Amino acid sequence: MAATTARVLDRLAGGLPAPALRTTPASWAGRLRDIAPFCAAGEPLALVTPHTTDEVALVLAVADAERIPVVCQGALTGAAGAANAIDGCILLSFEKMNRILEIDPxxxxxxxxxxxxxxxxxxxxAEYGLFYPPDPGSWETSTIGGNVATNAGGMCCVxxxxxxxxxxxxxxxxxxxQILRTGRRTIKGVAGYDLTHLLTGSEGTLAAITEITVSLLAERDVALAAVGMFESTRAAAEAVAAIKATGRRPSMLELLDAPSIEIISSFRDVGLPNSGSVLLVRSDRGVHAADDMAVFEAAFRSAGAEEVYAASDPQEAEMLLETRRLLGPAIAAQGSPLSDDVCVPVGALATLVDGVAEIGRRHGVRAICPGHAGDGNLHPAIFYDADNTDRAFSAFEEVMDLGLSLGGTITGEHGVxxxxxxxxRRELSAPMxxxxxxxxxxxxxxxxxxxGKVFD
Ligand SMILES: Cc1cc2nc3c(=O)[nH]c(=O)nc-3n(C[C@H](O)[C@H](O)[C@H](O)COP(=O)(O)OP(=O)(O)OC[C@H]3O[C@@H](n4cnc5c(N)ncnc54)[C@H](O)[C@@H]3O)c2cc1C
Incomplete structure (x- = not known):
């Protein structure tokens, strides 16, 4: 063992309880990478699972003095390789720092x-009648630390x-x-730079986040939902603009294009149509929800919906939502596609979905284009196998260029x-x-x- 390695491990062992420090490959098997394909993962020096902020501070003191890389990890559901191990790093896993310290109604x-x-x-x-809105599709497993470090979105962002x-x-x-604090408990507060929001989305490159204060809302009111079925993905994308033009704000507006529907139907038969695309819209405005749904259904029809199906009660609305939630597991059952995450102005959605289909055709790869249509954030996914990896990656790259050319971004929520x-560097200038x-x-x-993550 090299002298530095031995010294680092000695210093860590001297300050950490024994179960918090592990140094065998078996201990970090399964902790080397997140779900992103095409991303390298190295071999760590150690895995540390701290219980306290002081233990995190010890790790960052030793690592900084010895110039050892540190990779923070939540639940490893990330979709950009940001939490992947680096050769010779300390994996700093927050799985044991999982307590809710306070809920203040x-x-x-x-x-x-x-x-x-x-x-x-x-x-x-929810036990206090309160609601924490951010709802990434991974909400049952991903951590608040990971959500903050990636500035996660989800279905209700719209x-x-x-x-x-x-x-x-x-x-x-x-x-x-050094242990530092930024932000405050109050609703307002403008003293100093807003480092809270600089750290949010920093993908573990600036600091290890050890405690998070989040704001909450009063519990959501009763929700209703409807699905609109459209002849083409373009027609469905155009209907998003019709919904926006109503001036009412849905609490969800999700797109399933025809290939995504096929994938869900082959995973589980939930009665989705055999052709065309589907938009799912929801309103959670309680006594006003039925009124909202009538307006949204009219917008669907005016935009050319072939059929509109409205849930008759909140339970049925929840079942419609479950259909959308099936997409993740249904895709996973088909392998691990290259998942894009472009976000474009809502007015450019139709051009984006047409463009993705054309890119898929031109490169001879299967491309699907579902996503959070209400905020312009789609997840075009390109399937690949050993024979067409290069073509798949070219298609993936072109989808991002298309998003940028439409005034969008290469990533709406998954990170870099x-x-x-x-x-x-295609999105940010050299001075930036x-x-x-x-x-x-x-x-x-x-x-x-x-x-080596995000930028060099
Ligand atoms: C089925 C599925 C659905 C998904 N749906 C969505 C979605 O709808 N919206 C969305 O935004 N994402 C989605 N994702 C992606 C992923 O779940 C999110 O990026 C999530 O926020 C990652 O959380 P995590 O706990 O798994 O973090 P990890 O993947 O472990 O880490 C992610 C990043 O956070 C950093 N990090 C983690 N903890 C800390 C910490 N304490 N301090 C500093 N840095 C830290 C890591 O270094 C890494 O850079 C989905 C993933 C899956 C598998």
Whole structure:
């Protein structure tokens, strides 16, 4: 064992309880990568599972002094390779820091450790009649720490916004081991730079987040939903504009294109149509929901829906939503496609879906184009196998270029990580990337936090 390695492990062992430090490959099997394909994963030096912020501080003090890379990990549901291990790194897994520290119904906030699973927090605040809106499709497994570090979105963003809209304060540890706080418990507060929102979405490159204060809303009212069936994906995408033009804000507006419907139907028969595309719309405005749904159904019909089916009660509305939730497992059952995450202005959706279909055809790869249509954030997914990997990657790349050309972004919610690192420079100018490097250097002068991820 090299002298540095031995010294690092000795220093960690000297300050951590024995079960928190593991050094055998068996201990980190299954912890080397997230779900993103095409992203490298290295061999760690150690896996640390801290229980306290002081233990995190010790790790970042030792790692900084010895110039050892540190990769923070939540539940590894990330879709960009951002949490993948790096050769010789310390994996800092927050799985044991998973306590809800406080729920304050008066201030409508919760304070949690980063390893708290999103669904656990949602269930706990519901006991107080409160609601934590950010709902990534992975909400039953992903952690609030991971959600904050990726600024996760989800299906209800179209009405409620993304994770950063709910992050009020953070405790975090910087390389060297200093424990710092940013933000506050109050609704308002403008003292100093808004580092809370700088850290939100920083993908583990600036600091290890050790405590999160989130704001909550009063529990949602009763919801109703409807599906509109359209002849083509373009027609469905155009109907999104018709819904927006009503001036009413749905609490969900999701698109399933024909190939996505096929994938769901082959996974489980839930009575979806055999052709065409589907839009799912929901309103959670309680006594006003039925009125909203009448307006949304009329918009669907005016935009050319061939059929509209409205849930008769909230239970049936929930069942319609379950159909959309089947897409993730149904795709997973077919392999691990290259999943894009472009977000474009809603007015450009129809051009995007047409473009994705054309790109798939031209490269001879199967492409699907479902997603969060209400906020312009689609997840075109390109399936590949050993014979067409290069073509699939070219198609994936062209989808991002198309998104950018339509005034959009290469990633609406999954982040950059490793998967989209080479594309970030197509979206951000060279001076902007320099500014990013300077910001990183201010937090992490020796570049030990998640090096090589997001940008160089
Ligand atoms: C089925 C499925 C559906 C999904 N649906 C959505 C969706 O609708 N919307 C969406 O946005 N994403 C979605 N995702 C992607 C993923 O779930 C999110 O990116 C999620 O926020 C990652 O959380 P995690 O706990 O798994 O974090 P990880 O994957 O473990 O880590 C993600 C990033 O966060 C960093 N990190 C984790 N914890 C900390 C910490 N305490 N301090 C500093 N950095 C940290 C890691 O270094 C890494 O950069 C989906 C994934 C799956 C598998």
């Amino acid at each position: 008066l201030e409508q906030i919760a304070v949690v450790q980063p390893g708290t699973v999103n669904a656990t927090l949602s269930a706990a605040v 009405k409620y916004g993304v994770t950063s809209d709910y992050v009020r304060a953070l405790e975090f540890v910087v390389p060297g081991g 990580g490793l998967l989209k690192k080479s594309f970030l 990337l320099d500014l990013h490097r300077n910001v990183k250097a201010a937090f992490d002068p020796h570049g030990i936090l998640n090096p």
